[in-house]
Amino acid sequence: MTGRLEGKVAIVTGAASGIGKATVALFRQEGATVIAADVTAGEGVLAADAGTEADVVRLVELATGEHGGLDIFFANAGISGGLASIFEQSPEDWQEILRVNLIGPFLAIKHAAPAMKARGGGSIIATASVAGLRAGAGGPAYSASKSGVISLVEVAATQLCGANIRVNAICPGLIETGMTRGIYDMARSSGREDMIGHLNPMKRGGEPVEIAQAALFLASDAASYVNGHALVVDGGLSCSHPHYRQEYGRTSF
Numbered sequence: 001m002t003g004r005l006e007g008k009v010a011i012v013t014g015a016a017s018g019i020g021k022a023t024v025a026l027f028r029q030e031g032a033t034v035i036a037a038d039v040t041a042g043e044g045v046l047a048a049d050a051g052t053e054a055d056v057v058r059l060v061e062l063a064t065g066e067h068g069g070l071d072i073f074f075a076n077a078g079i080s081g082g083l084a085s086i087f088e089q090s091p092e093d094w095q096e097i098l099r100v101n102l103i104g105p106f107l108a109i110k111h112a113a114p115a116m117k118a119r120g121g122g123s124i125i126a127t128a129s130v131a132g133l134r135a136g137a138g139g140p141a142y143s144a145s146k147s148g149v150i151s152l153v154e155v156a157a158t159q160l161c162g163a164n165i166r167v168n169a170i171c172p173g174l175i176e177t178g179m180t181r182g183i184y185d186m187a188r189s190s191g192r193e194d195m196i197g198h199l200n201p202m203k204r205g206g207e208p209v210e211i212a213q214a215a216l217f218l219a220s221d222a223a224s225y226v227n228g229h230a231l232v233v234d235g236g237l238s239c240s241h242p243h244y245r246q247e248y249g250r251t252s253f
């Protein structure tokens, strides 16, 4: 099926790499006009800092001024800050991680919503993480920022009542992108590639396009009644308590 975003205008942040890059390609394939933005400008990618209000305003004005309006904002830009402990992170580390990961989506909602309301509705999607559901998938500031994103979409969906604007989050599990390159490189160089994703029932890491497909669903009319939701896309990683995993076929399950 193609053309699920025909005639739509979308902004995607964090578009130069990983999930954002895959989403730009998929949205375009489905007929959308996409403004791709990243703090690192590149071919077809505008320079914009997702955590700076003036830059977000500029992106929305570009959509309304040059493309006639805004239908979709995928607030996807994020930084991890590594796996440092509470004792290794400074207030400055927290400020920068929260600025990009949480204030970024807040600014996207604040400035996209009026433009979408003028168009009769829209869809705002923010990238959270399984790290925002419980501990163990990121550093302290990262995890707190992603919990904040889940709360933010609930609050925004509620406050945008009556505007026909849906606000949802995606919680990816482990996905092979620039952010996780170190994990993948380490596993491969030590011959332990089989360990990647071994904690989830799918027993593999995810691909950026698998998150892009979730963003496409939430952006499209197929999700017309999905609002204020955090969609988990993690191969089942977060669906169970820690337990001894039995292989299908090895037991009679």
Ligand SMILES: NC(=O)c1ccc[n+]([C@@H]2O[C@H](COP(=O)([O-])OP(=O)(O)OC[C@H]3O[C@@H](n4cnc5c(N)ncnc54)[C@H](O)[C@@H]3O)[C@@H](O)[C@H]2O)c1
Pocket (backbone or CB within 6 Å): 013, 014, 015, 016, 017, 018, 019, 020, 037, 038, 039, 040, 048, 049, 050, 051, 076, 077, 078, 079, 080, 100, 127, 128, 129, 130, 171, 172, 173, 174, 175, 176, 177, 178, 179, 180
């Ligand atoms: N890869 C994973 O396993 C995983 C899991 C859960 C959530 N996420 C989230 O997915 C989102 C996308 O990350 P990714 O995995 O594709 O990583 P990535 O590093 O490949 O891509 C992130 C992009 O965001 C850009 N960026 C960083 N700060 C920015 C800013 N201030 N303004 C604009 N752009 C900025 C980077 O330049 C980069 O191109 C992030 O929010 C991340 O937290 C990733």
